[in-house]
Amino acid sequence: MTRVRTPLAFGAVTLAAALALTACGSGDGGGDAPDVKVEGAFIPEPASGDMAAGFFVVHNGGAADTLESVSSEIAGQVTLHTTKDGVMKEQESFAVPANGELDFERGADHLMFENLKRKPKEGDKVAVELHFAESGTVKVDFPVKAATYNPTSHASH
Structure with a gap:
């Protein structure tokens, strides 16, 4: 036995x-996974209390991923938008390229915080959750900046 x-x-x-x-x-297939990091996040202080925009950069040091949705306790909903030729259009998701970045900036891709529960003021921090297909939920505090704040070297319109 x-x-x-x-x-x-x-x-x-x-x-x-x-x-x-x-x-x-x-x-x-290769064991390579997305490696997402969020930098430069901010919300310009909105002029009115019902809607605000959000901007940030996703750096990905690994395999491709997809930003599927965004949520925040400050808004009834947060939607993904792109702007092309001055026309804003809602998007279902955004691809995050492998070993690349996804840039949400003024005049281009951005978030819209809709049905605000309170108006964010300059100096506040807004908790935001970015939901990725592969990386899961990434929590980021978005500082509220002056309405005219623009981190790029060129001036906004």
């Missing part, structure tokens, strides 16, 4: 090890 148990025990250990290795390496 000892001889029968040893091969079975060895086989069970081998199978368990193989399953563990398979679980670690499954997914995108």
